[in-house]
Amino acid sequence: MTPAETFAERTHAQRVDYAPWLDREASRRALAEHGLPEPRCEAWRYSNPNRWYQAEPRPSPSAGASPRAVGARLVDFATADDDARTLVRDHLHTAADRAKHPLATVNDIAMRLGLLVHVPVSDTPAEVELGELGGGIERVLVVVDPNASATLVERPATPTHRVVECVLGEGAQLDHVRLQPPAESVEYHLVAARLGAASRYRLAQYSQGASLRRNDLHVRVAGRGGEAEVRCGYRLAAGTHLDTQVGVEHEATDGVSRQTARGVVGDRARAVLNGRIHVAPGAQRSDAALTTKSLLLAATAQLNAKPELTIYADDVRCAHGATVGELDADALFYLRSRGVVEEAARELLIGGFLAEAVADVAGDDARALLGIGR
Amino acid sequence: MLQIENLHVRTDGRDILQGVSLTVERGEVHAVMGPNGSGKSTLANVIAGRPGYEVTEGAVRFDGIDLLALEPEERAHHGVFLAFQYPVEIPGVSNMEFLKAALDSRNAAAGEEELSAIDFMRRARGAADRLDLNPEFLKRGVNEGFSGGEKKRNEILQMLLLEPTLAVLDETDSGLDIDALRIVAAGVNAYASPDNAVVLVTHYQRLLDHIVPDYVHVLVDGRIARTGDKALALELESNGYGWLADPAS
Ligand SMILES: Nc1ncnc2c1ncn2[C@@H]1O[C@H](COP(=O)(O)OP(=O)(O)O)[C@@H](O)[C@H]1O
Ligand SMILES: [Mg+2]
Numbered sequence: 001m002t003p004a005e006t007f008a009e010r011t012h013a014q015r016v017d018y019a020p021w022l023d024r025e026a027s028r029r030a031l032a033e034h035g036l037p038e039p040r041c042e043a044w045r046y047s048n049p050n051r052w053y054q055a056e057p058r059p060s061p062s063a064g065a066s067p068r069a070v071g072a073r074l075v076d077f078a079t080a081d082d083d084a085r086t087l088v089r090d091h092l093h094t095a096a097d098r099a100k101h102p103l104a105t106v107n108d109i110a111m112r113l114g115l116l117v118h119v120p121v122s123d124t125p126a127e128v129e130l131g132e133l134g135g136g137i138e139r140v141l142v143v144v145d146p147n148a149s150a151t152l153v154e155r156p157a158t159p160t161h162r163v164v165e166c167v168l169g170e171g172a173q174l175d176h177v178r179l180q181p182p183a184e185s186v187e188y189h190l191v192a193a194r195l196g197a198a199s200r201y202r203l204a205q206y207s208q209g210a211s212l213r214r215n216d217l218h219v220r221v222a223g224r225g226g227e228a229e230v231r232c233g234y235r236l237a238a239g240t241h242l243d244t245q246v247g248v249e250h251e252a253t254d255g256v257s258r259q260t261a262r263g264v265v266g267d268r269a270r271a272v273l274n275g276r277i278h279v280a281p282g283a284q285r286s287d288a289a290l291t292t293k294s295l296l297l298a299a300t301a302q303l304n305a306k307p308e309l310t311i312y313a314d315d316v317r318c319a320h321g322a323t324v325g326e327l328d329a330d331a332l333f334y335l336r337s338r339g340v341v342e343e344a345a346r347e348l349l350i351g352g353f354l355a356e357a358v359a360d361v362a363g364d365d366a367r368a369l370l371g372i373g374r
Numbered sequence: 375m376l377q378i379e380n381l382h383v384r385t386d387g388r389d390i391l392q393g394v395s396l397t398v399e400r401g402e403v404h405a406v407m408g409p410n411g412s413g414k415s416t417l418a419n420v421i422a423g424r425p426g427y428e429v430t431e432g433a434v435r436f437d438g439i440d441l442l443a444l445e446p447e448e449r450a451h452h453g454v455f456l457a458f459q460y461p462v463e464i465p466g467v468s469n470m471e472f473l474k475a476a477l478d479s480r481n482a483a484a485g486e487e488e489l490s491a492i493d494f495m496r497r498a499r500g501a502a503d504r505l506d507l508n509p510e511f512l513k514r515g516v517n518e519g520f521s522g523g524e525k526k527r528n529e530i531l532q533m534l535l536l537e538p539t540l541a542v543l544d545e546t547d548s549g550l551d552i553d554a555l556r557i558v559a560a561g562v563n564a565y566a567s568p569d570n571a572v573v574l575v576t577h578y579q580r581l582l583d584h585i586v587p588d589y590v591h592v593l594v595d596g597r598i599a600r601t602g603d604k605a606l607a608l609e610l611e612s613n614g615y616g617w618l619a620d621p622a623s
Contacts, residue, residue, distance in 0.1 A: 329425065334462040337422050338476035338532060339450035339483065348475055352466030352515070373471075 004036040007053035011106050018112055019077035021085060022092075027108035030098035037102060046272040046304050047243040051212050052103070055186035067115065067133060071126030072150055077114030077139070084116055091143050095165045095194035100247075101216055104190045107137055107163040114139040119150040125173070126150035132157050140164040142174065146196065149173035153362050159185035159210070165192050168199040170223060175202045177362040179369050180215075182208035182237060190216045197223030197252070204231040204359045206366040209240020209269055217246045221255035221286075232261040233357030235350075235370050236269035236301075243272040250279040250286040250316075259290040262357035264350050265301040275320070276308040283313045290320040295327065295353050347371075375400050375571060376421075376441075376540055381432035383413075383420055383596075390416045392596035393432070398540070401568040405582055405607060406575045408593035409615045414575045415459050417593070418544045422456035423449050436540070450476075451483035453570075455538030457529035459545040464516035469528065472516045473498055473535055480536060501534040504564075506557050522549030530561045541565070542573045547581035559584030579611040594618050 001009070012031050016024065036053070037044045067074055075084040098105050113135025119126045119142070128150060130140065138160050144150055146169035154177065156162070168174055178191070187210055193201050205215065219228045230246050248257045257277070265271045275290045294303050307320040327349050335345035351372035358366045367373050376398040383391035390413045398404055408414050420427050421434060423446035434441040436452060444452070464472065478488050489497070499509050505527045517525050526546050533541050543562070547555055562585050566572050574581060582590075582604060590606040591598045592615070599618040600606060 328462070328464075330462045331464050333424055333446060334458065334464070335472070335475070336446040337424075337450055337456055337458075338472075338536065339447050339479040340475050341447045341479060342445070344475065344479065345447075348467055348471070349464065352464055355466040 002038060003050045003053045004038050007106075008036045011109050014109055016109065019080070019114055021080075022077065022114070023089070024109050026093070027098060027105040031102065031105045031109070034099055034102050036106070043245065046270065047212055047214055047241065049103075051186050052188055052214070067128070067130045069117065069126060069128040071119070071122050071124060072128050073116070073118040073120075074128070075116040075118070077116065080116065084118070087118060087143055088114075088116055088141055091167045092141055092165065095167055095220060096163065096190060096192035096218070100218065101190050101192070103188045104163045104192075107139055107161060107190070111135065111137050111139045113137070114141070117142040117152065119144045119148045119172075119174075121145055121148045128152045130154045130156070133160070136160060138162045142166040144168045144172040144174050144199075147171040151175040151177070151361055153177045153179070153365070155179040155365065157181065159183050159187050161188050163190045163192070166194070166201065168193065168195050168201055168226075170196040170198060172196060172199045174200075175361045176204070177359075177366070178203070178205040178207075179362070179365055180205070180207040180213065181369060182240070183210040183213070185210050186212040188214050190218065192218045192220075193228070194220045194222050195226035195228060195255075198225045199223060200227040202229040202231070202359070202361075204233070204361065204366070205244075206358070206369050207232070207234040207242055207244075208369065209234070209236035209242045212241045212243070214243040215245070217244065219248045219257070220251055221249065221257060221283075222251045224252045225254040226252065227255070228257040230257075230259045231357060231359055232263070232273075233354055233366065233370055234261075234263040234271065235354060236263070236265045236271055238267040238269060240266075240269045242270075245272075245274045245276075247276040247278065248288060250277070250283040250288060250313075253283055254285045255283065255287070257286075257288045260357070261292040262294070262354060263292075264295045264297060264354060265303055267298040268300045270302040270304070273303070273305040274308065275306070277310070277318060277320070279311040279313050279316050279318065281312040284315045286313060287317045289318070292322045293353075294322075294324045295350065296324065297327070297350075375437055377433075377435045379433045379435075381417075381420070381434060382430045383416055384428045384430050385416065385426055389430070390596055391420070394593070394596070394598055396591065396598065398571045398573060400539070400571055402589065403566060403572045403574065403585065403587045405587040405590045406573060406593055407577060407579070407590060407607060407610060410577060412593045413596045414577070414593055415544055418456055418459075418542045418573075418575050421449075421542055422446060422454060447479065450536070450538075451480060453539030455533055455536055455541045457526075457533060457541065457543040457546050459548075459575075461517045461525040461529055463518050463520075465518045467516050468513055469516050470495075470498065470512045473512070473532065476532065477535060497535060501531050504534065505531055505561055507531065523551065523554045526550055527554065527558060530558050534561060534565060537570075539570045540573070541570065542575065544575045545577070546574070547576055547578060555581065556584060579607045582607045592618055
């Protein structure tokens with residue numbers, strides 16, 4: 001048996017005592033049916049999933065800030081009342097697709113912590129901070145009611161395997177920021193969002209590298225006129241690995257999506273960046289764009305960037321562009337000629353490049369994480 | 375202060391400078407003129423330490439130090455400044471951040487204390503004011519989307535802030551309208567003092583109506599073909615450079 005098969009079998013057979021009221025049968029069936037990704041399959045071409053199976057995701061001791069919210073309700077799945085259970089049952093897996101993200105089914109079965117974030121309508125946007133959740137294998141379900149709005153900032157201090165599902169009702173707004181500090185771990189993350197009509201979802205993910213950090217970001221523009229933005233800024237220190245797979249699916253008419261990524265890859269580091277736009281039949285007047293910009297700092301830095309467009313509607317606007325480069329020698333000389341020493345000049349240029357990836361929400365945290373500014 | 379002796383420079387397999395000698399002392403203003411492609415920017419760039427040029431012969435000394443052995447930033451710390459012919463755009467780095475980094479490095483190298491953010495802003499605003507630049511422009515990305523004239527004024531702004539002892543201004547007049555030219559010239563004139571020197575690199579005589587040089591050198595085919603005073607610049611204006619290239623003249 002391959003490590004994938006062994007791991008799938010073990011997960012399938014796992015006896016679960018966390019929140020036993022959750023229906024895990026569908027996930028078990030999906031696991032049995034689809035199995036887990038094998039090394040070198042298309043979706044895992046540059047990151048070996050065996051490393052994840054072998055890393056044996058474990059609960060981590062709780063450290064750092066616990067989650068807090070203003071204007072939103074936080075409920076641990078383990079202690080959910082009937083009301084919360086209903087919300088979870090109604091929304092879990094409406095954004096995340098078991099067939100597309102098999103590792104997320106492992107998370108369904110083996111989660112040690114589940115958190116419901118429920119955002120009701122209010123005059124002021126809710127603010128949610130997810131610091132350390134302490135679960136190791138964690139599931140977050142964010143339900144934003146119609147016309148409600150919130151900002152959600154994730155800043156885990158220790159390695160996690162986290163699946164975050166965001167379900168936006170009609171006219172809802174969610175600004176979602178993920179801060180991923182440097183780590184030596186092997187991690188899998190999935191963010192899956194489903195946008196109702198005229199809702200707006202903005203995801204900004206700022207990452208440093210890890211031994212292997214895989215981020216699947218999957219956004220479904222499911223309601224008419226939904227607007228999605230996925231922004232990635234990353235900086236990979238020597239020898240680290242970050243694999244980001246972004247997929248935006250336009251399922252309804254008049255949707256808008258923007259994917260942007262900016263990354264800096266150091267010595268012997270590898271960045272994998274897949275950007276996918278899918279426009280379903282009938283999703284007319286979709287407007288989608290994807291741009292990636294990468295900076296390679298050394299000859300041994302590796303980048304595998306690929307845009308993928310599958311368009312099945314005729315009246316759409318779809319644009320993509322990618323650039324890869326090194327630090328600009330003229331700019332470097334310009335700074336040095338003003339007395340800025342070489343190392344500082346390089347830092348300034350890297351910071352300037354990455355600064356353009358940073359959005360307003362939690363901008364200072366993002367800059368700190370990416371090492372921008374002095 | 376600056377001694378250039380028999381300087382030969384090659385780039386891209388071509389010999390551009392072929393024996394330039396030039397001495398500049400404190401308190402002097404020199405103009406280096408010459409037709410396009412004669413090697414003026416090459417000379418300026420070699421003084422500042424731009425990579426990509428090979429010095430095949432000769433020496434450049436600055437207050438007795440072998441300038442060519444120094445990194446560009448070290449030259450700056452010794453007081454060398456080059457106003458670029460084509461200032462570089464650096465999106466994402468604000469002009470302010472850039473100027474502060476430059477000033478901090480200079481102060482650190484001189485063993486001086488770092489300027490407080492407030493003092494820095496006061497000085498930067500003051501310099502922007504003198505060059506008739508909107509202070510808003512300090513917040514923009516370095517040279518990003520600046521007009522040609524703004525870029526040149528930004529170079530002079532840096533000169534005013536960094537207070538170099540040798541300022542080499544490469545075609546700072548090009549791209550300036552007459553008002554901007556006057557403002558820039560006033561800035562340079564106010565800056566020039568017995569303690570520092572200015573080398574104006576230009577192929578027009580226009581700038582020299584506003585900044586009067588003590589010496590005018592004419593670079594032709596990688597050599598200084600003639601040295602004179604301001605009258606030489608006027609002569610060039612009416613007669614062009616052709617007569618200098620002719621060995622018989
Ligand atoms: N980095 C370079 N690479 C190749 N050729 C160069 C480079 N810099 C200058 N040159 C060439 O050297 C000659 C002199 O250029 P330059 O010094 O820019 O002259 P000027 O400033 O007097 O117009 C020109 O023929 C130019 O094409
Ligand atoms: Mg030139």
